[in-house]
Amino acid sequence: MLENAYIMVAIILIINIVYVSFFTIRMILTLKGRRYIAALVSTVEVVVYIVGLGLVLDNLNEIQNVIAYALGYGIGVVVGSIIEEKMALGYITVNVISSNPDIEFTRKLREKGYGVTSWLAYGMEGDRLSMQILTPRKYELRLYESIKQLDPKAFIIAYEPKQIHGGFWVKQVRKGRLLNPRQVGQKKKAPDQSNE
Incomplete structure (x- = not known):
C-alpha cells in the first residue's frame, strides 16, 4: 500500500x-x-x-x-x-546608445546579419551613436555579446515588437539568410525598399 x-x-x-x-x-x-x-x-x-x-x-x-x-x-x-x-519565438528589438559615434559600429553589426538602423544623437556628455536592431529572439544573447565586444559601455534596452512589416531585413530572415556571412549583402536592395 x-x-x-x-x-x-x-x-x-x-x-x-x-x-x-x-x-x-x-x-x-x-x-x-x-x-x-x-x-x-x-x-x-x-x-x-x-x-x-x-x-x-x-x-x-x-x-x-x-x-x-x-x-x-x-x-x-x-x-x-x-x-x-x-x-525563443518571435523577434526582439534592441535599442543601443554608444558613446562611440563611429558609424563602423553599425557596419560590423550588419556584417553579422543584423538589421540595424542608426542615427547620430547627442547625450549629456557629447555625441552618441543610436541604433535600433531587430533580431529573432534565438539570436538575442549573441547580439548582446557582439555589442559588448564593440562597446562594453553601450547602453542597451530591449523589447518585443508586436508587429513587423516591410523592410528588406524581414525578407532575409524569412529566407533563412540571417547570420550567414556569405549571403549578407550579396543581394542588392530594390530602390523602393527601406534600410531597416
Whole structure:
C-alpha cells in the first residue's frame, strides 16, 4: 500500500508538471499569434489536467497527493518557462546608445546579419551613436555579446515588437539568410525598399 502511495504521488507530480508546461506553451503561442497550434496544445493540456485533477479529487483524504499537485504546479511553471526560452519565438528589438559615434559600429553589426538602423544623437556628455536592431529572439544573447565586444559601455534596452512589416531585413530572415556571412549583402536592395 505504501508503494502505491509513492507511485500515486509521483504520477500526480509528473502529470501536473506536464499540464502546467503545456499551459505555459499554449499561452506563449497564443500571445505570438499561433492560434491553431495553441488550440492543438490546449486540447492535450485539458486532457492531462482532467486526469491529474481526477486523481487528486478521488484521493482528497491523502494530503501527500494535494502536496504533490501543488509541487507539480510550481515545478511546471519553471519547466514551462525553460521550454519557452528554448523555443525563443518571435523577434526582439534592441535599442543601443554608444558613446562611440563611429558609424563602423553599425557596419560590423550588419556584417553579422543584423538589421540595424542608426542615427547620430547627442547625450549629456557629447555625441552618441543610436541604433535600433531587430533580431529573432534565438539570436538575442549573441547580439548582446557582439555589442559588448564593440562597446562594453553601450547602453542597451530591449523589447518585443508586436508587429513587423516591410523592410528588406524581414525578407532575409524569412529566407533563412540571417547570420550567414556569405549571403549578407550579396543581394542588392530594390530602390523602393527601406534600410531597416
